[in-house]
Amino acid sequence: MMPLHYETREYSFGLLLRSQALVTASG
Known part of the structure; x- marks a missing residue:
């Protein structure tokens, strides 16, 4: 069973990567 902390991370x-990609695409 995987720790919940790992999944959350x-x-x-x-x-974070997705938001960065969005900023890069729009900027």
Whole structure:
């Protein structure tokens, strides 16, 4: 069973990358 903290970190990282990509695309 994977720790919830790890999943949360992965999700946060993905969200960060996505927002960065959006900024790059729009900017």
